[in-house]
Amino acid sequence: MLSEDQVLEILQKVGAFRTGHFVLISGLHSGSYVLKDAMYAHTKETSQVCREMAERFKNDKVEAVIGPAIGAAILAQWVAHHLSEMTGREVNAVYADKDGNGGFIVKRGYDKVIEGKNTLVVEDLTTTGGSIKKVVEASRKAGANVVGAVVICNRGNVTKEDIGITDPAKFVSLVHLSLEQWPENECELCGKNIPVNTDVGHGREFLARKK
Numbered sequence: 001m002l003s004e005d006q007v008l009e010i011l012q013k014v015g016a017f018r019t020g021h022f023v024l025i026s027g028l029h030s031g032s033y034v035l036k037d038a039m040y041a042h043t044k045e046t047s048q049v050c051r052e053m054a055e056r057f058k059n060d061k062v063e064a065v066i067g068p069a070i071g072a073a074i075l076a077q078w079v080a081h082h083l084s085e086m087t088g089r090e091v092n093a094v095y096a097d098k099d100g101n102g103g104f105i106v107k108r109g110y111d112k113v114i115e116g117k118n119t120l121v122v123e124d125l126t127t128t129g130g131s132i133k134k135v136v137e138a139s140r141k142a143g144a145n146v147v148g149a150v151v152i153c154n155r156g157n158v159t160k161e162d163i164g165i166t167d168p169a170k171f172v173s174l175v176h177l178s179l180e181q182w183p184e185n186e187c188e189l190c191g192k193n194i195p196v197n198t199d200v201g202h203g204r205e206f207l208a209r210k211k
């Protein structure tokens with residue numbers, strides 16, 4: 001089993017997790033930045049992380065895996081692939097689409113695929129649990145028996161209650177990140193004159209405004 005640090009190392013290697021001095025889209029400053037989509041360009045690392053997600057649920061009789069499009073559709077494929085290998089039986093992979101009203105819907109015939117099946121919900125990053133909760137609800141509406149949820153990064157201390165998962169189903173986070181961020185006038189990193197990153201977030205705009 002991979003430790004939190006080992007998973008973080010993989011994410012760091014592909015540029016999906018960075019440390020430094022960042023200006024987030026919200027305008028707040030932070031010492032870390034998650035660029036989740038960076039991982040999907042690297043199939044070996046994506047597979048490694050998904051194998052770990054599968055590992056945590058290999059004894060939970062999972063029959064189907066679902067994630068919210070777009071990113072988690074890729075996770076669903078890999079996690080289902082590894083679960084199939086580990087258990088020796090086919091585990092299906094599907095994804096949920098946005099419904100246009102802020103929620104998710106299981107369509108494309110995927111509702112029939114997960115109907116009556118033990119289903120695992122996967123997601124890359126959660127801050128409030130909102131998207132996972134909506135996919136849990138959409139899956140149940142399609143008749144799935146949700147046996148758990150697994151996320152790569154939990155950045156907001158999201159709990160199983162937050163996403164509507166109840167015992168005996170479980171909620172697993174491979175990595176827990178603190179939501180350490182400050183308004184710019186209270187930023188510890190600005191105070192130490194640490195250079196602001198201009199590749200991601202709003203660092204470039206921040207520096208332009210400071211001039």
Ligand SMILES: [Zn+2]
Binds near residue numbers: 029189
């Ligand atoms: Zn700062």
